[in-house]
Amino acid sequence: MARDLDDVPDPLALENQVCFALVVASRSVLALYRPILEPMGLTHPQYLVMLALWEHEQLSVKELSRLLQLDPGTLSPLLKRLEAADLIRRGRDGRDERLLAVTVTDAGRALREQAEKIPATIMDRLGMGLDELKDLHGTLTRVIAAATAAP
Template structure:
């Protein structure tokens, strides 16, 4: 597959840091994480723990493998997160009775109850951005489309996938 490289306008240096969308996304992600860190401290959660809780609040009891798929995390990254959430009394892990290779994760009563306190997090994040609800929806949609396009491009570039 031949990739077309856009022509650089005279005097425009595409290798400048301020021209890199990857850096803009990285900087925005770090800024988001900083805001989340402050807000989630009140809930006793880190940002990755919050993401795990979001999946469990939405889907209920979930196999670790499925949880990793939702979060785009491998089990090596997910296991320590779940261990800390379990130590905090928010989740319980148990081998599946249907398939002993699978571990199911479910909320404890305390984990389920935390959802009510977490309900204010998205509003506080939106307030921190200064964006309207429509702008937030549009940004999320564009980022989802970007992720899909980049996932597809990565598959095309992977050895043996041509």
């Protein structure tokens, strides 16, 4: 694989760096979400929490941390702000009192209706179709798996 780099005029040129492309793409895409999420009172990380909870209705903090790939110390302030906004509720898990459970409130469920428009809006603003975005998602998922498996 490293031999493929022999064909690249300058393998250290900024425009040839995968890390640079990923960082710029991430910042650019997140910037598209900001004006869509602001009227809903959400930041992008809070939106990700809500997506997980809309899908599962209730999760332990440990499960949520694993799903979002965030450490509990990063997740805790997000949950506090969402709870203050009455979008989620935190309490002991009825199945295991040792775990803290996070549940969507009625207000949080109502917010989902507004959020359902977000994917189509993002697709439109990116000017990319569903198949193209699915391919991109698959590629990024492979990159994540390879990066987390790397020594």
